[in-house]
Structures are given as C-alpha cells and as structure tokens.
Amino acid sequence: xxxxxxxxxxxxxxxxxxxxxxxxxxxxxxxxxxxxxxxxxxxxxxxxxxxxxxxxxxxxxxxxxxxxxxxxxxxxxxxxxxxxxxxxxxxxxxxxxxxxxxxxxxxxxxxxxxxxxxxxxxxxxxxxx
Amino acid sequence: xxxxxxxxxxxxxxxxxxxxxxxxxxxxxxxxxxxxxxxxxxxxxxxxxxxxxxxxxxxxxxxxxxxxxxxxxxxxxxxxxxxxxxxxxxxxxxxxxxxxxxxxxxxxxxxxxxxxxxxxxxxxxxxxxxxxxxxxxxxxxxxxxxxxxxxxxxxxxxxxxxxxxxxxxxxxxxxxxxxxxxxxxxxxxxxxxxxxxxxxxxxxxxxxxxxxxxxxxxxxxxxxxxxxxxxxxxxxxxxxxxxxxxxxxxxxxxxxxxxxxxxx
Numbered sequence: 401x402x403x404x405x406x407x408x409x410x411x412x413x414x415x416x417x418x419x420x421x422x423x424x425x426x427x428x429x430x431x432x433x434x435x436x437x438x439x440x441x442x443x444x445x446x447x448x449x450x451x452x453x454x455x456x457x458x459x460x461x462x463x464x465x466x467x468x469x470x471x472x473x474x475x476x477x478x479x480x481x482x483x484x485x486x487x488x489x490x491x492x493x494x495x496x497x498x499x500x501x502x503x504x505x506x507x508x509x510x511x512x513x514x515x516x517x518x519x520x521x522x523x524x525x526x527x528x529x
Numbered sequence: 530x531x532x533x534x535x536x537x538x539x540x541x542x543x544x545x546x547x548x549x550x551x552x553x554x555x556x557x558x559x560x561x562x563x564x565x566x567x568x569x570x571x572x573x574x575x576x577x578x579x580x581x582x583x584x585x586x587x588x589x590x591x592x593x594x595x596x597x598x599x600x601x602x603x604x605x606x607x608x609x610x611x612x613x614x615x616x617x618x619x620x621x622x623x624x625x626x627x628x629x630x631x632x633x634x635x636x637x638x639x640x641x642x643x644x645x646x647x648x649x650x651x652x653x654x655x656x657x658x659x660x661x662x663x664x665x666x667x668x669x670x671x672x673x674x675x676x677x678x679x680x681x682x683x684x685x686x687x688x689x690x691x692x693x694x695x696x697x698x699x700x701x702x703x704x705x706x707x708x709x710x711x712x713x714x715x716x717x718x719x720x721x722x723x724x725x726x727x728x729x730x731x732x733x734x735x736x737x738x739x740x741x742x743x744x745x746x747x748x749x750x751x752x753x754x755x756x757x758x759x760x761x762x763x764x765x766x767x768x769x770x771x772x773x774x775x776x777x778x779x780x781x782x783x784x785x786x787x788x789x790x791x792x793x
Contacts, residue, residue, distance in 0.1 A: 413666040413765065422765065423666065448664040449765075450702070458707035459658070 405468045407434065407500065408460060409444030410477065414451070416503075417476040417524070426473040433502035434471055441471065454479060454488070461491060469498035475506060475517055482518060489514045537631045544632050548692040549732035551724055552628050559620035560727065563611070564588070564678050567750070570610045574603055589679050589747035592649040600649060608645040618643070621754060622775060625674040625729050632731055633672045634758035636781060638772035648685070648749040653742040659690075659712040662734035662755075666765030671757045675730040678750035681723070685745040688719040690737040698737070712739075 411426040427444055434441035447456045460470060470492070472478070479485040489508055492499055499508040508514060533541065544550040554560050568586060575581045575594060586594060595603050611617055621643055622629070629637065648655050663669045675687070690698065698715050705711040715737060724730050732738070734755075743749050755766075759774060759781070766772065 413664070420765070422770070446665045449666055450664065453703070455702075455706065455708045455711065459709045461707070462709055 405466060406440035406442040407469050407471045407498075408442045408463070408467050409434075410447070410457065410460065410470050410472045411444045412447040412473065412477040413449040414447065414477075416474050421473070430471045430473055430502045433500065433505070437500070439468070439471075439500075442467070447477065452479075454484075457488065464492065464495055464497055467497065469500065471500045471502055473501075474503040475501045475520060476524075478517070480521070482521070485521070486514060486518070489517065533631075540628060540631045544731065544733075546692065548695065548736040549689060549722070549730060550628060550632065551722070551728055551730050552625070554624050554727055554729050555627070556620075556623050557727075559623050563617070563620060563676075563752075564726075566611060566614065566617075567607060567678060570607050571603075573610075574606050578603070588750045591647065591748035591750070595649070597649060597652050597654060600647065600652065600655065604645060604647050607647075608642070611645070612642040618773075618775070621674070621676070621752065622756075624676060625731060628729070628731055629672065629674065629756055633756055635776060636759045636778050637756050637774075637776045638759055638768060639775045640755040640771060641773050643752045643754040646749065646751050646753070648740070648743040650743050650746060650748065656742055657739050658708055659715065659737050659739040660708070661695075661737050663764075667734060667755070668757060668762050668764040668766060669735050670761035671734060671755045671766075673730075673732050673734050674754050674756060675724070675732065676752040676754075677724050677726055677728070677730075678752070679747060680725045681749055681751065683721050683723075683745060684741055685743045685747065685749045686722050686724060687738055687740045687751075688721050689732060690715050690718060691720055692736060694718040695736040711737075 409427060409430040411423050411430070413423070416426075423446060430444060431441055445456045445460060447454065479488065489499065490511070493508065493510060493514065501507070504520075506513075506516070508517060531538070540550060568588065571588075571591070572583065572586055575583055575586065578599065581594070583594060618639060622639060646655065646657075662671070677686075681687075694715065698711070701714075702711070705714060722730060755772075757772070759777065763772070768774070
C-alpha cells in the first residue's frame with residue numbers, strides 16, 4: 401500500500417447516469433479499483449436517496465484531513481449543477497487530496513482535471529438533447 | 530377497524546409512539562446457543578491468529594484480546610462463520626418472533642445475513658454516524674431486530690431520535706447541508722437506549738439513529754437484522770439478494786402455484 405491514511409469510498413443510493421446500480425456492486429468496483437492502484441480502501445460512505453442531497457459528501461469535508469482522498473464510484477455521483485460540483489471538487493483539490501472515479505478510471509488532482517470532468521458532464525447533457 | 534387483543538394493542542401503541550420496543554427474550558435456549566457459538570468462534574480465531582489459548586475469554590473483554598488493527602478481519606470471520614450455520618437464522622428469528630408478529634406481520638422475509646457490530650472502547654473506526662436506513666435505499670416497511678450480546682448503555686449502545694423529534698427534523702432536512710450539521714442539531718434530543726443481554730430491541734429504521742465511539746469500559750457486541758412483510762415494497766434491498774422468505778403461509782403457496790383452467 402502506498403499510503404497509510406487511506407481513501408474513503410463514496411457510493412450513492414440514487415441512480416447513476418440514469419441506471420440503478422446496487423450498492424454492493426458499486427463497492428465491488430471501488431474495491432477492485434483500489435486494488436489495481438495499490439491504495440488503501442476505507443469502508444464507503446453512502447449518499448442518501450433524496451434528490452439533490454449531498455449531506456454525506458459534505459460531511460466528508462470535515463473528515464478529509466484524516467484521509468488521502470476519496471474513491472467515488474462514478475463522476476455521475478457528483479452534483480449535476482456545475483457550480484456546486486466545482487465548489488466541492490475545488491475544496492478537495494485545495495486540500496491537496498486525490499479524488500478517484502472508479503467506473504471512469506479518472507483522477508482529479510488539480511484544476512485542469514476538474515475541467516475534464518466539466519467537459520464530460522457537458523457532452524453527456526448535450527448529447528441527450 | 531382493529532381486531533387485535535389488548536396485549537398486541539399495548540405493544541403496538543408503544544412502538545408507534547416511540548419508534549422502538551424493548552422486550553425480554555423468552556427463548557433463553559437459542560440466545561445462549563448464539564452467545565456460546567460466538568465465544569467458541571472467537572477462541573478459534575484467537576488460536577489461529579495469535580496462537581493464544583484463552584479459556585477465560587468473555588465478550589465484554591474482547592478489547593483485551595484483539596487489537597483495533599485486526600478488528601475488522603476478526604469481525605468478518607465471526608460474521609461469516611455464525612451466518613453459515615443453518616440453525617442460526619431460525620434461532621435469531623425465534624428470539625423476537627412473538628413481537629415481530631405483533632408489530633410487523635406473520636408472513637415475513639428476513640435479511641439473509643445478520644449484521645454484526647463489535648465496538649472496542651475508544652475505537653472510532655467502527656462507528657455508524659446518524660442516519661436513517663430509508664435514506665440509503667432500505668424500505669420504509671422494514672423493522673430491525675437488534676440483539677445485544679452484552680449489556681449496552683450510554684455510548685456502548687445506540688441512539689435514536691424519538692419519533693416526534695424525528696418528524697420535526699426530517700422536515701428541516703435540507704436546511705442542514707451535511708450529516709454532521711444535522712447531527713449537531715438533533716444531538717440534544719437523542720435517546721441512548723439501555724438494553725441488557727437477555728433483551729431484544731425492535732425499531733423502525735425510518736427514524737434517525739446511529740452510534741458514536743464507545744467510551745464505556747467494556748466491548749459492545751450486537752447483531753442487527755431486518756424483517757418485513759412479504760408483500761410490502763422492497764425499494765433497493767430486493768428479495769433473493771438481500772431478503773429471504775421465512776414464514777410463507779399455505780394460502781400464499783396455493784396462490785403462487787394456482788393456474789386458471791385455460792393456463793398450462
């Protein structure tokens with residue numbers, strides 16, 4: 401293992417990009433990705449089912465100093481609204497934490513990476529029109 | 530219309546009023562069998578892992594035998610082993626059957642594996658922050674049978690937010706932007722449940738509940754397992770994956786196999 405503090409998993413009870421994915425499968429993917437990256441995985445926090453609630457993710461902000469970062473199941477478990485999403489991502493980036501996204505195998509370490517996430521969200525939204 | 534007898538009515542009223550019901554377990558035989566098996570499995574693990582033979586091992590003193598570093602692998606070992614015993618689910622159900630039938634129904638499904646919590650004193654790695662299971666995909670028609678294997682009180686136990694306060698704070702959910710902030714707001718209203726070994730707790734996971742690091746002297750050991758009526762909504766925890774039918778009645782079986790004369 402590269403780090404001792406470890407990475408908290410983050411899964412959701414809501415649909416991910418329109419599909420319902422059982423929490424056990426989300427965790428399996430995160431665990432597998434952590435193994436591949438040789439990083440320590442810490443038991444996932446589960447976001448609530450209520451639309452637009454990010455209470456669990458917001459609580460991770462106060463825990464982040466005890467972590468190396470977060471492994472999200474997917475970028476589509478982030479807030480859909482660009483302003484809210486970027487506020488959250490910037491918070492973790494400024495704290496020099498690493499955010500991994502297991503399904504897309506993406507990493508956010510800096511502002512440039514956040515732009516890449518924005519582009520994906522934009523394309524996804526535009527292609528649905 | 531309500532055709533229940535006085536005892537059922539008393540239990541049901543208490544449950545609805547508080548969101549939980551604590552009862553004395555009558556089936557001591559199965560309770561003892563579960564506890565003895567846990568101790569036996571623990572001794573097995575200690576022997577395997579630490580090459581120790583401790584004949585005086587007690588659940589309350591687990592923290593003197595196991596380090597926090599090994600706690601999760603130990604917990605998983607005990608959890609897998611006890612859940613692999615064919616008699617275990619039935620024995621667990623029998624402990625709360627009488628009250629489950631009064632509060633939930635007599636045609637039930639049961640969580641396939643009973644969850645196990647072990648909380649060593651001052652260990653904050655195994656805490657379960659304030660939550661309501663319904664918020665993370667469980668059905669609002671479920672009930673939890675919580676079984677302590679040691680006496681549980683204060684921080685060695687769990688807290689719940691009483692029904693009236695729960696309803697009040699649920700309405701203000703989005704006012705608090707994080708679970709931590711919500712917890713701070715509800716903290717003065719939380720009730721810490723005192724449940725001794727030999728008692729069982731039935732509670733609705735629709736109300737907010739959780740625990741904090743155990744700051745008492747002994748280790749907490751408890752099981753929790755979900756039950757619900759067979760034909761009530763399942764949400765994300767589905768039949769076959771999460772639940773198994775345990776008390777299907779003959780009429781339901783007849784209905785299941787019935788074929789109209791024009792069906793093959």
